[in-house]
Amino acid sequence: AQRVTQPEKLLSVFKGAPVELKCNYSYSGSPELFWYVQYSRQRLQLLLRHISRESIKGFTADLNKGETSFHLKKPFAQEEDSAMYYCALSGRGAGSYQLTFGKGTKLSVIP
């Protein structure tokens, strides 16, 4: 069975400090990993996906197959980064399009 684990329910950091939101997964095969974000009073939306190898709003995430992790990182946190972050997993291939979500981590950036 596929599973996504986000060990921290809440993470508080000071503005300008580095941020790392942890995500570990369990999947028999090659997964696709995503980070979704939900800002206050806004809908859940995609932040980034591992296959794009992109940096969005200063965030990056690298898929580590050996550690089965997909941690989200940002070198300098901003107040506007405060939000709920969900790690999600899908299988590879066009037939595997459903997502399994982690329970989420609430990031609070302290001014």
Next chain:
Amino acid sequence: DAMVIQNPRYQVTQFGKPVTLSCSQTLNHNVMYWYQQKSSQAPKLLFHYYDKDFNNEADTPDNFQSRRPNTSFCFLDIRSPGLGDAAMYLCATSSPGGAGKEQYFGPGTRLTVT
């Protein structure tokens, strides 16, 4: 703007009284999903439609049903809501063959059962 719309945003129903939540999309995506999200928990997939094909998750209670009359609309019917069904219900869409696996979410409907 192309988007996913959910109505109503807040719904109050009585214990055992049927309720319908609606979702519409202007993205022309062929997959529509319904998730249940309770406080401090991950969104839990209830079921989804791939075009007209209905796919129910194994652990979705029979109390939950869905209809998709056309590409744009999808409904979630709760036949006899219990107190445990109070939650945020999220609708999402995707186009696996086109735009990829990104899911586009609506704002959600918060259901209260009294």
